[in-house]
Amino acid sequence: GENVEQHPSTLxxxxxxxxxxxxxxxxSASNYFPWYKQExxxxxxxxxxxxxxxxxxxxxxxxxxxxxxxxxxxLHITETQPEDSAVYFCxxxxxxxxxxxxxxxxxxxxx
Amino acid sequence: xxxxxxxxxxxxxxxxxxxxxxxxxxxxHATLYWYQQILGQGPKLLIQFQNNGVVxxxxxxxxxxxxxxxKGVDSTLKIQPAKLEDSAVYLCxxxxxxxxxxxxxxxxxxxxxx
Numbered sequence: 001g002e003n004v005e006q007h008p009s010t011l012x013x014x015x016x017x018x019x020x021x022x023x024x025x026x027x028s029a030s031n032y033f034p035w036y037k038q039e040x041x042x043x044x045x046x047x048x049x050x051x052x053x054x055x056x057x058x059x060x061x062x063x064x065x066x067x068x069x070x071x072x073x074x075l076h077i078t079e080t081q082p083e084d085s086a087v088y089f090c091x092x093x094x095x096x097x098x099x100x101x102x103x104x105x106x107x108x109x110x111x
Numbered sequence: 112x113x114x115x116x117x118x119x120x121x122x123x124x125x126x127x128x129x130x131x132x133x134x135x136x137x138x139x140h141a142t143l144y145w146y147q148q149i150l151g152q153g154p155k156l157l158i159q160f161q162n163n164g165v166v167x168x169x170x171x172x173x174x175x176x177x178x179x180x181x182k183g184v185d186s187t188l189k190i191q192p193a194k195l196e197d198s199a200v201y202l203c204x205x206x207x208x209x210x211x212x213x214x215x216x217x218x219x220x221x222x223x224x225x
Contacts, residue, residue, distance in 0.1 A: 001169070006153075034213060043202065043216040044154065089153050098167055099144075099214065101153030 002027040004092050006102025013080050014110055021105045023090035024072040030092040033066060033073045038104075039086045047088075048075070080109045113137065115217035117203050123223045129191035132220045136184070136205030142166075144214060145178055145188050146202040154202055160186060193224045 003026040013019050025033075031052040036044035050057045050064045050073065057064050061080075066073040077084055087106050093099040116135040124130050136143050141162050146154035157176065158168040163183040171178070175194070180186040190197055200221050204214040 004153075032212070043218050045216070046213050049213065091153075098159070099156060101155070103153050104151075 002030060002092055002094070002098065002100040004090060004100050004102045006090050006105055008105060009103065010106045010108075012108045012110065015080060015082060017080055019075075019077045019080050019084070019107055019109075021075045021088055021090070021107075022072060023074070023092075023102050024070075025092040025100075026071065027092065027094060028068075028071065029094045031095065032093040033064070034091050034093070034099075035064060035075050036089045036091065036101075037086045038089065044089060077107075080107075082109050082111050085109045115203055115205055115215055117201075117217035117220055119220055120218060121221045121223075123225065124193055126195055126224050127192040129189065130193055130222060131190075132188045132201050132203075132222075134186045134188070134203030134217060136186075136203070137207075137215055140205035140207050140215070141183075142206040142208070143180055143186050144204045144206075145186070146204065148200045148202055148219070150199070157188070190222075193222075195224050198222060198224045 006023045034049035037047045038044045048062050048064050050066050061078045063076040087104045089104050090102040091099050118133050143160045145157045148154045157171045158178045159166045160180040163180050178188045200219040202219045203217040206212050206214045
Protein backbone atom coordinates (compact mmCIF):
# COMPACT_ATOMS: atom_id res chain seq x y z
CA GLY A 1 0.00 0.00 0.00
CA GLU A 2 0.84 3.68 -0.06
CA ASN A 3 3.49 4.99 2.32
CA VAL A 4 3.72 8.72 2.99
CA GLU A 5 6.72 10.19 4.78
CA GLN A 6 6.69 13.74 6.12
CA HIS A 7 9.55 15.99 7.29
CA PRO A 8 10.33 17.69 9.53
CA SER A 9 8.33 16.43 12.50
CA THR A 10 8.68 19.81 14.23
CA LEU A 11 9.38 23.23 12.79
CA UNK A 12 9.83 26.51 14.61
CA UNK A 13 9.98 29.80 12.72
CA UNK A 14 9.88 33.46 13.57
CA UNK A 15 6.77 35.39 12.66
CA UNK A 16 7.08 36.69 9.11
CA UNK A 17 9.46 33.97 8.00
CA UNK A 18 8.57 31.18 5.57
CA UNK A 19 7.92 27.56 6.48
CA UNK A 20 8.38 24.54 4.22
CA UNK A 21 7.14 21.02 4.90
CA UNK A 22 8.03 18.13 2.62
CA UNK A 23 6.40 14.80 1.90
CA UNK A 24 7.27 11.81 -0.21
CA UNK A 25 4.96 9.03 -1.35
CA UNK A 26 5.52 5.56 -2.73
CA UNK A 27 2.48 4.74 -4.88
CA SER A 28 2.83 6.13 -8.39
CA ALA A 29 -0.96 5.71 -8.82
CA SER A 30 -1.64 8.44 -6.24
CA ASN A 31 -3.18 11.42 -7.98
CA TYR A 32 -4.52 13.70 -5.25
CA PHE A 33 -2.41 15.38 -2.58
CA PRO A 34 -4.21 17.37 0.12
CA TRP A 35 -2.76 19.21 3.08
CA TYR A 36 -4.65 19.40 6.34
CA LYS A 37 -4.18 21.72 9.31
CA GLN A 38 -5.12 20.43 12.74
CA GLU A 39 -5.20 22.71 15.74
CA UNK A 40 -4.98 21.21 19.19
CA UNK A 41 -8.10 19.21 20.02
CA UNK A 42 -9.80 20.06 16.73
CA UNK A 43 -10.60 18.27 13.50
CA UNK A 44 -8.27 18.26 10.50
CA UNK A 45 -9.24 20.92 8.00
CA UNK A 46 -8.19 21.09 4.37
CA UNK A 47 -6.02 24.11 3.60
CA UNK A 48 -4.89 23.35 0.05
CA UNK A 49 -4.74 20.44 -2.34
CA UNK A 50 -3.16 19.59 -5.68
CA UNK A 51 -3.85 17.02 -8.35
CA UNK A 52 -1.30 15.08 -10.32
CA UNK A 53 -1.82 17.05 -13.52
CA UNK A 54 -0.63 20.28 -11.88
CA UNK A 55 2.85 21.15 -10.69
CA UNK A 56 2.07 24.07 -8.41
CA UNK A 57 -0.91 25.72 -6.77
CA UNK A 58 -1.10 28.86 -4.68
CA UNK A 59 -3.71 30.35 -2.38
CA UNK A 60 -2.66 33.63 -0.78
CA UNK A 61 0.18 32.80 1.63
CA UNK A 62 0.01 29.06 1.03
CA UNK A 63 1.43 27.14 -1.93
CA UNK A 64 1.95 23.51 -2.76
CA UNK A 65 4.37 22.07 -5.30
CA UNK A 66 4.31 18.55 -6.73
CA UNK A 67 7.08 16.59 -8.44
CA UNK A 68 5.47 13.42 -9.75
CA UNK A 69 8.69 12.04 -11.16
CA UNK A 70 10.42 12.24 -7.79
CA UNK A 71 7.18 11.46 -5.89
CA UNK A 72 7.40 14.34 -3.54
CA UNK A 73 5.31 17.38 -2.73
CA UNK A 74 5.81 20.34 -0.45
CA LEU A 75 3.80 22.91 1.46
CA HIS A 76 5.08 26.47 1.54
CA ILE A 77 3.72 29.06 3.95
CA THR A 78 5.01 32.61 3.52
CA GLU A 79 4.78 35.52 5.95
CA THR A 80 3.91 33.17 8.79
CA GLN A 81 1.67 34.37 11.59
CA PRO A 82 1.17 33.01 15.13
CA GLU A 83 -2.23 31.64 14.10
CA ASP A 84 -0.47 29.38 11.60
CA SER A 85 0.82 27.39 14.59
CA ALA A 86 -0.71 23.90 14.34
CA VAL A 87 0.04 20.38 13.17
CA TYR A 88 0.07 20.00 9.40
CA PHE A 89 -0.57 16.69 7.67
CA CYS A 90 0.10 15.79 4.08
CA UNK A 91 -1.75 12.95 2.42
CA UNK A 92 -1.72 11.02 -0.82
CA UNK A 93 -4.77 9.46 -2.39
CA UNK A 94 -5.60 7.17 -5.29
CA UNK A 95 -8.80 7.07 -7.31
CA UNK A 96 -10.38 4.58 -4.92
CA UNK A 97 -10.14 7.12 -2.11
CA UNK A 98 -7.52 5.16 -0.19
CA UNK A 99 -6.03 8.24 1.52
CA UNK A 100 -2.82 7.78 3.51
CA UNK A 101 -1.53 10.48 5.82
CA UNK A 102 1.95 11.52 6.82
CA UNK A 103 2.92 11.57 10.50
CA UNK A 104 2.48 15.33 10.77
CA UNK A 105 4.61 18.43 11.32
CA UNK A 106 4.15 20.56 14.38
CA UNK A 107 4.68 24.16 13.28
CA UNK A 108 5.31 26.83 15.88
CA UNK A 109 5.39 30.47 14.81
CA UNK A 110 7.04 32.63 17.43
CA UNK A 111 5.85 36.23 17.66
CA UNK B 112 -24.27 23.17 5.29
CA UNK B 113 -24.11 21.10 8.47
CA UNK B 114 -20.83 19.31 9.09
CA UNK B 115 -20.02 15.74 9.99
CA UNK B 116 -21.45 14.89 13.39
CA UNK B 117 -19.97 12.40 15.83
CA UNK B 118 -20.92 11.18 19.26
CA UNK B 119 -19.92 10.81 21.96
CA UNK B 120 -17.10 13.34 22.03
CA UNK B 121 -15.32 11.61 24.89
CA UNK B 122 -15.43 8.11 26.28
CA UNK B 123 -13.50 6.43 29.07
CA UNK B 124 -13.75 2.66 29.46
CA UNK B 125 -11.81 -0.13 31.09
CA UNK B 126 -9.94 -2.67 29.01
CA UNK B 127 -12.02 -5.60 27.83
CA UNK B 128 -15.17 -3.46 27.80
CA UNK B 129 -17.08 -2.62 24.64
CA UNK B 130 -17.68 0.79 23.09
CA UNK B 131 -19.53 2.17 20.09
CA UNK B 132 -19.14 5.41 18.18
CA UNK B 133 -21.67 7.05 15.92
CA UNK B 134 -21.18 9.21 12.84
CA UNK B 135 -23.62 11.19 10.71
CA UNK B 136 -21.95 12.41 7.51
CA UNK B 137 -22.77 15.52 5.54
CA UNK B 138 -26.11 15.10 3.80
CA UNK B 139 -25.73 13.51 0.39
CA HIS B 140 -22.16 12.37 0.89
CA ALA B 141 -21.83 8.85 -0.49
CA THR B 142 -18.43 7.99 0.92
CA LEU B 143 -17.74 7.63 4.64
CA TYR B 144 -14.48 6.88 6.42
CA TRP B 145 -13.41 5.94 9.91
CA TYR B 146 -9.89 6.88 11.00
CA GLN B 147 -7.91 6.16 14.14
CA GLN B 148 -5.59 8.95 15.24
CA ILE B 149 -3.16 8.01 17.99
CA LEU B 150 -1.63 10.95 19.83
CA GLY B 151 1.24 12.43 17.83
CA GLN B 152 0.44 10.53 14.64
CA GLY B 153 -1.47 11.10 11.44
CA PRO B 154 -4.94 9.63 10.93
CA LYS B 155 -4.92 5.97 9.95
CA LEU B 156 -7.76 4.70 7.77
CA LEU B 157 -9.73 1.89 9.41
CA ILE B 158 -12.60 1.44 6.99
CA GLN B 159 -14.18 3.15 4.00
CA PHE B 160 -17.80 2.85 2.88
CA GLN B 161 -19.29 3.73 -0.48
CA ASN B 162 -23.00 4.09 0.29
CA ASN B 163 -23.63 1.00 2.45
CA GLY B 164 -20.88 -1.16 0.96
CA VAL B 165 -17.34 -1.59 2.28
CA VAL B 166 -14.66 -0.38 -0.14
CA UNK B 167 -11.58 -0.88 2.03
CA UNK B 168 -11.20 -2.42 5.48
CA UNK B 169 -7.68 -3.75 5.08
CA UNK B 170 -6.42 -1.88 8.17
CA UNK B 171 -9.37 -2.69 10.43
CA UNK B 172 -8.45 -5.14 13.25
CA UNK B 173 -11.40 -7.36 12.52
CA UNK B 174 -10.96 -9.54 15.60
CA UNK B 175 -12.16 -6.65 17.76
CA UNK B 176 -13.36 -3.82 15.51
CA UNK B 177 -16.53 -3.78 13.44
CA UNK B 178 -18.36 -1.09 11.52
CA UNK B 179 -21.58 -0.80 9.63
CA UNK B 180 -23.47 1.68 7.51
CA UNK B 181 -26.74 -0.13 7.03
CA LYS B 182 -28.80 2.49 5.18
CA GLY B 183 -25.93 4.26 3.50
CA VAL B 184 -26.14 7.29 5.81
CA ASP B 185 -25.19 7.00 9.50
CA SER B 186 -22.42 4.67 10.58
CA THR B 187 -21.32 3.02 13.80
CA LEU B 188 -17.88 1.77 14.76
CA LYS B 189 -17.61 -0.76 17.57
CA ILE B 190 -14.69 -2.09 19.58
CA GLN B 191 -15.18 -5.30 21.51
CA PRO B 192 -13.20 -5.96 23.65
CA ALA B 193 -11.11 -2.82 23.98
CA LYS B 194 -7.38 -2.87 24.64
CA LEU B 195 -5.16 -0.18 26.14
CA GLU B 196 -3.62 0.49 22.71
CA ASP B 197 -7.04 1.45 21.34
CA SER B 198 -6.79 4.75 23.20
CA ALA B 199 -6.98 7.33 20.40
CA VAL B 200 -9.22 9.82 18.68
CA TYR B 201 -11.62 8.18 16.24
CA LEU B 202 -12.39 10.47 13.35
CA CYS B 203 -15.21 10.10 10.90
CA UNK B 204 -15.00 11.81 7.53
CA UNK B 205 -17.21 11.99 4.47
CA UNK B 206 -16.74 12.85 0.83
CA UNK B 207 -19.37 13.73 -1.76
CA UNK B 208 -18.56 11.17 -4.43
CA UNK B 209 -16.27 8.28 -5.13
CA UNK B 210 -12.82 9.33 -6.23
CA UNK B 211 -10.04 11.58 -5.06
CA UNK B 212 -11.75 14.45 -3.36
CA UNK B 213 -11.65 16.49 -0.20
CA UNK B 214 -12.72 14.67 2.92
CA UNK B 215 -14.66 16.56 5.56
CA UNK B 216 -13.84 15.50 9.08
CA UNK B 217 -16.03 15.33 12.14
CA UNK B 218 -14.85 16.54 15.58
CA UNK B 219 -13.80 13.04 16.61
CA UNK B 220 -14.38 10.84 19.63
CA UNK B 221 -11.55 10.73 22.13
CA UNK B 222 -11.39 7.22 23.62
CA UNK B 223 -9.38 6.46 26.71
CA UNK B 224 -8.98 2.81 27.71
CA UNK B 225 -7.77 2.29 31.28
